[in-house]
Amino acid sequence: MELNEALERFALRMGDNTLILGHRVSEWCGHSPVLEEDIALANTALDLIGQTQLWLGLAGELQGNGKSADDLAFLRDAWDFRNLLLTELPNGDFGRTMMRQFLFDAWQSILLPRLAQSPDARVAEIAAKAAKEAAYHVERSADTVVGLGDGTEESHGYMQQALAYLWPYVGEIFDTDEADDCLAQAGVVPHFSTLKDEYYALITRVLTDATLDVPQDDFAHRGGRDGMRHTEHLGHLLTQMQWLQRAYPGANW
Amino acid sequence: MTRPSTEQVWEWLDQVPDPEIPVISLVDLGIIRDVAWMGDTLEISVTPTYSGCPATSFINMEIETAMRGHGIQRLALKRQLAPAWTTDWLSEKGIAKLEEYGIAPPQPAGGPARCPHCGGTHLERISQFGSTPCKAQWRCTDCLEPFDYFKCI
Numbered sequence: 240m241e242l243n244e245a246l247e248r249f250a251l252r253m254g255d256n257t258l259i260l261g262h263r264v265s266e267w268c269g270h271s272p273v274l275e276e277d278i279a280l281a282n283t284a285l286d287l288i289g290q291t292q293l294w295l296g297l298a299g300e301l302q303g304n305g306k307s308a309d310d311l312a313f314l315r316d317a318w319d320f321r322n323l324l325l326t327e328l329p330n331g332d333f334g335r336t337m338m339r340q341f342l343f344d345a346w347q348s349i350l351l352p353r354l355a356q357s358p359d360a361r362v363a364e365i366a367a368k369a370a371k372e373a374a375y376h377v378e379r380s381a382d383t384v385v386g387l388g389d390g391t392e393e394s395h396g397y398m399q400q401a402l403a404y405l406w407p408y409v410g411e412i413f414d415t416d417e418a419d420d421c422l423a424q425a426g427v428v429p430h431f432s433t434l435k436d437e438y439y440a441l442i443t444r445v446l447t448d449a450t451l452d453v454p455q456d457d458f459a460h461r462g463g464r465d466g467m468r469h470t471e472h473l474g475h476l477l478t479q480m481q482w483l484q485r486a487y488p489g490a491n492w
Numbered sequence: 493m494t495r496p497s498t499e500q501v502w503e504w505l506d507q508v509p510d511p512e513i514p515v516i517s518l519v520d521l522g523i524i525r526d527v528a529w530m531g532d533t534l535e536i537s538v539t540p541t542y543s544g545c546p547a548t549s550f551i552n553m554e555i556e557t558a559m560r561g562h563g564i565q566r567l568a569l570k571r572q573l574a575p576a577w578t579t580d581w582l583s584e585k586g587i588a589k590l591e592e593y594g595i596a597p598p599q600p601a602g603g604p605a606r607c608p609h610c611g612g613t614h615l616e617r618i619s620q621f622g623s624t625p626c627k628a629q630w631r632c633t634d635c636l637e638p639f640d641y642f643k644c645i
Contacts, residue, residue: 275619275629282621289544293573364574368543371576371645379620 242425245418246359247301248321249428251311252464254294255322257369258312259473260343261287262480263330272333279379283340286372293365313484317474324463325408327473334394335401337383342405344377345441346412349434359427381445388449399451410459412438496562498527501534508558511547512624515593518551522581525572533566534559539577542625579644590642596630598644607632608639 265284271277295308325343330336351373354366388398413431423430446453462468483490505527506519518524518538526537536555540548552569559567579598582590587597596604606613612634619629627640 275621278623278629279619279621282625285544285546285625286542287544289540289542293543360574364576368540368573368576372542375620375643375645 240417240421242421242427243301245421246362246427247298248418249422250294250298250301250362252321254291254298254308254311255320256326256343257287257294258291259320259322259476260326260340261285261291262476263326263328264336264340266330267333267336276333280336283376283379286376290365290369290372293368297361297365309484313481317469317477318466320463320469320473320477321466322463322473323408323411324460324470325405325411327463327470327476328405328408329472331401331404332397334387334397335404337380337387338398338401339405341377341380341384341445342409342442344373344380345445346438347373348377349437349441350429350431353429353434357427362427384445385449388446388451395450398449402446402451403454406454406456407458407460409442410457411461411463414459414461414464416465495529495532496564498529501527501536501559504558504562505536505555508554511550511554512626513590513593513595515589516582516586518555520583520586520589522579522583522586523551523577530568533568534564535568535570537570537572539572541577545625547624577645579642582642594639595627596639596641598642600644602644604630604639604641607635607637609637610635 261284264280264287267280268277268284271280291312292308295311299306299308299311323343325339328339330339347369351366351370355363355370357363357366384398387394389395390398413435415431419428419431422428443453460470463470502519502524505524506517508518510516510518510521513521521541523539523541524536525539526535528535536559538548538552538555555569556567582598590597591608594608596606596608599605603617604615607615610632612632614633616631616633617628618631618638621627622629622640626643628643629638630641631638
């Protein structure tokens, strides 16, 4: 596989993850349990959408057919998205939203600082910017997971349920294909398998602090990052996210 | 017209207020990374504070309006991502003005040093995020007033 094509696929996956999760998190705007959480979630969503513009901008540039980040975000259909299934799952309750955020932030907080060292300047500069934001996000989501997990009997129950629901979607993070192998061989992106232990150590430490039982089952749902089988939730998300561009093509302000 | 010096342009930019925190200028904020002439085109490099900060496009418009007002005909605004913006680039003047305005300036320790209202040092964090991506919410338990803290990144 050619390096350029591999990098395009990688940028698309990075951008689709932050786009879809960013949209999901933005759904909380005006609905959070307290005002401070509402503001925090909206700000997190904003950072993720900002990162999306950078990653999808790079993907568009590498595709070389003049597509902008906006074109990629608003004019593709479900089967063309390459985000992890984890990011498209519905918010559920506040606890589940924060657990999903933590499982994602933990991954970003490990991956992005590595990418910031990439010899490819385009990857490195986006990652260096995003790494600062991810470090801030994981601090908050980890604190919240611990606060709610090690909270009341009721909040503990919600967090344990959230973990049980989300756990089968964690394994997909470490799936790789020929594009990932190609990038790792070229030294542009570390092979995800080399980051796996660090990730599981981090989440196990936080989940243990949160007095939660870490599931031992390693069954994983797959089909997001290769686009082969998204959940039914992605299409519904897109109808919300894309309707304006679909109804009024080219509209802008 | 004769080309104004880059020093002159920096001075003009120092008069353009940040749209969210109007007491400090774009230069105080540290987001203007370079001013240079390329032939008869003035190039200004701007770096975003946070990648999704919605003020970014507004800031570009403000720069353009200010430069046109000073008679600059050809202007190119460049987005510079690296090195990533850090609060270390806030000017001394900007830091003093932030505190005067009621926003606690960033501290390497990760939290405000004192209440910008009463100077009290008994502080608690309300939320890691505030009214803009660059701020968090804190409260002083001496005077009981909430205040914004400029996040340190």
